Amino acid sequence: MMKKVATILKDYSTEKIHMNGKVVNLFTHTALEQVSDEMLAMMYEIMPIERQLKAKRYRNKIDKKLCIISYALFVLAMQETFDIYDSYEFTLNEHNKPFLKLFPEIHFNISHCRAGVSCVIADETVGVDIQDIIKYNEKLAAAFCSPKELKVFHNAIDKDLTLTKIWTMKESYFKMLGTGLVEPLTALTAYEVGDFYQKINLRENYVLTVAIKTIRG
The missing domain is CATH 3.90.470.20 (4'-phosphopantetheinyl transferase domain)
Known part of the structure; x- marks a missing residue:
């Protein structure tokens, strides 16, 4: 044993x-x-x-x-x-x-x-994703955020945190599906897929997101 x-x-x-x-x-x-x-x-x-x-x-x-x-x-x-x-x-x-x-x-x-x-x-x-908080830049956001998600940054107080939250939602979602990142990330608006569990730890500088199959997709 x-x-x-x-x-x-x-x-x-x-x-x-x-x-x-x-x-x-x-x-x-x-x-x-x-x-x-x-x-x-x-x-x-x-x-x-x-x-x-x-x-x-x-x-x-x-x-x-x-x-x-x-x-x-x-x-x-x-x-x-x-x-x-x-x-x-x-x-x-x-x-x-x-x-x-x-x-x-x-x-x-x-x-x-x-x-x-x-x-x-x-x-x-x-699926789960734990990620060090990502430094925001426009090109990176445009590479994987949908048009609706990009609008969120206009009023975001902390763009680094917002970007990391969106990324971990998408990563955990596709890890849950078990397919890998198979479709254009910009075609998926994460907060429209369903509910996620998120844990934000600013002291240790990470965001953790969990997705489960009951999420609509």
Whole structure:
């Protein structure tokens, strides 16, 4: 049986989010500086070989760290939510979105950025995006915002935050669909798709957004 990850990866937070009659379990870890090399080595040992190889390919230390913590947080979420301590065998859809081969009824999604790592688990298709707050500029906004979304910036007090909120809505929405960013982002107005859960942390400089299948699309 796999070791309880909560004894290794600490300083994480959990939330039960109620969205459109569904419950989403959200796990977040932002205390990256508290994760020592020894803790990383212990988490690395519980990773399957293909995930270990992926972590090894990262040349940047922070990217390797985020890769390892992402998997550990997923395992922790499975242990804490479903009391499942087995090894996890993954399969991919045609767009390379991972699913659990032995637990097809469990849906999950993982995201990370420089601020931290997040993982969501639910009994319905779900997507999550955590993003460092993006610096606003007109060309970037025009590249992925719809005409309706661009109008929002006219009265926005904090354009950086507004841009990041829109981006994470779109990212989590397409991650929920499991298709990747397959249509022109400017053709989709995020706040017309449905309801999202958003968490804004200005102290740690990130926005986190969750989307679930019950969103209209």
